[in-house]
Amino acid sequence: MNDDRQSPFRDAHLDRDTAEHVPDTPQTRSPAYRLAFADDDFLCRDELRPVRLQLELLKPDLLLNEHGIESTIVMFGGARIPAPENKAGARTKTLAELSHFYDEAREFARLMTETSLRTGGRENVVVTGGGPGVMEAGNRGAAEAGGRSIGLNIVLPHEQAPNPYVTPELSFNFHYFAIRKMHFLMRARAICVFPGGFGTLDEMFESLTLIQTGRMERVPFLLFGRAFWEKVINWEALSDAGTISAEDLDLFSFVETAEEAVKIIDNWEPAPARDSIPGR
Numbered sequence: 001m002n003d004d005r006q007s008p009f010r011d012a013h014l015d016r017d018t019a020e021h022v023p024d025t026p027q028t029r030s031p032a033y034r035l036a037f038a039d040d041d042f043l044c045r046d047e048l049r050p051v052r053l054q055l056e057l058l059k060p061d062l063l064l065n066e067h068g069i070e071s072t073i074v075m076f077g078g079a080r081i082p083a084p085e086n087k088a089g090a091r092t093k094t095l096a097e098l099s100h101f102y103d104e105a106r107e108f109a110r111l112m113t114e115t116s117l118r119t120g121g122r123e124n125v126v127v128t129g130g131g132p133g134v135m136e137a138g139n140r141g142a143a144e145a146g147g148r149s150i151g152l153n154i155v156l157p158h159e160q161a162p163n164p165y166v167t168p169e170l171s172f173n174f175h176y177f178a179i180r181k182m183h184f185l186m187r188a189r190a191i192c193v194f195p196g197g198f199g200t201l202d203e204m205f206e207s208l209t210l211i212q213t214g215r216m217e218r219v220p221f222l223l224f225g226r227a228f229w230e231k232v233i234n235w236e237a238l239s240d241a242g243t244i245s246a247e248d249l250d251l252f253s254f255v256e257t258a259e260e261a262v263k264i265i266d267n268w269e270p271a272p273a274r275d276s277i278p279g280r
Contacts, residue, residue, distance in 0.1 A: 012037065056179045060172045061186070064150070067169060068120075072127040072150065072187040073112045073265075076203045077105060077134025077194030077224075101194050101224055102137045108192065108258035109141030109149070112265075117147050124189055125150060130162040130171060134194040139165035152180050181206055190220040190265045195228045211251055212244075218251070218271045222261050226254035 016038045022028045036042055043052065078098075082090050087099040109126045116124040126142040128135035130151025142149035143165045151166030154174045162171045174180040185191075185207060193204045204223075210216035223229045238244045255261045 053176060053179060056174060056176055057182065060152075060183050063172075064170070064187070067148075068122045069125050069150070069170070069187065070122045071189040072125050072184075073109075073116075074184050074188045074191045074207075075105060075109065075126060075128045075134065075138040075194070076184075076192070076196065076200050077101070077128075077138075078196030078200055079129075079131045079133040079135065080197065081133040081195060083137070098195050098225070098228065102134065104224060104256075104258050105134045105137035105192075105194055106141040106144075108261055109138040110145045111141075111258055111262050113142040113145035113147035113149070115262075117145065121147055127152065127184060127187075128166075129153065129199075130166050131160065132163055134196065136163040136165060139163055143167075152183055154180055177202075185210065185216065188219055190222070190268075192222045192224065192261060194224045208251060212248055220261075220265045220268045221252040222255045222264060223252055224255055224261070226256070229254065 016035060019035050019038065027033060031039070031041060034042070042048065080091070080095055081102055082095065082099050083102045084099045087096040090096040090099065112124055112126055116122075116126075125148060126138050127150035128138040130139070130153035135151070139149045139151060140163075148167040148170060149165070150170040150172070151162045152172050152174060153160070153162050154177065172183070174183075181203060184203065188207075191207050193200060207216075208221070211218055211221065229235075235249055239246050239249055253264060255264065
């Protein structure tokens with residue numbers, strides 16, 4: 001971390017390095033002798049979960065601040081949606097048909113990044129989950145525009161790596177889904193949701209809930225692909241049942257193309273956060 005403040009105390013890095021070269025004795029070989037902040041086994045204890053939560057919230061925030069990231073354009077979407085050139089290998093006919101959203105995500109990220117670069121690359125920086133599919137398309141479009149983009153990856157049981165288009169200095173890895181979702185929204189200037197599965201639905205509904213209940217300011221909330229979203233979610237049924245209010249359907253807009261999404265974001269007039277709605 002860059003910190004110009006002068007401290008009279010001995011530097012933690014120096015003590016950590018010194019502790020690695022102490023005399024080899026039964027006492028220094030004991031796990032109890034390890035410096036607490038340099039002891040991985042200690043940090044992974046169940047009792048240290050509150051500390052790990054804090055660290056996972058703090059590390060990306062500090063680094064994003066240091067890199068001057070002031071606002072972001074959030075892109076949620078499915079990892080299984082292939083690029084059009086790979087749609088022949090899609091596992092279902094529907095995934096192959098949805099492959100054009102890869103190109104829309106790529107083009108949208110390119111257009112938003114070009115706008116971002118006019119602000120010095122500090123505003124409206126694309127952020128994705130850092131994986132394949134729609135996420136790859138978002139980071140790819142940003143890279144093709146010559147800008148930076150953020151990837152918020154998470155450790156999953158199967159081996160994975162961030163897609164190659166994420167800016168390396170802005171590529172983060174998470175243990176906690178909840179903290180990862182906080183980082184998606186902490187700087188969000190707009191939220192764009194492409195077709196996806198459980199993960200995309202989770203991210204979409206948590207974001208909508210925060211806005212619906214007044215816990216987050218309203219931002220452009222764009223669902224790419226009306227036909228997909230109206231097929232998988234009966235929005236009108238929720239309103240008719242009274243489980244959401246009719247005005248909740250105004251919290252988001254359907255779009256089909258990158259150009260349409262950019263136009264809505266460019267012409268957005270900020271609205272005040274909504275009052276909390278008991279019972280949602």
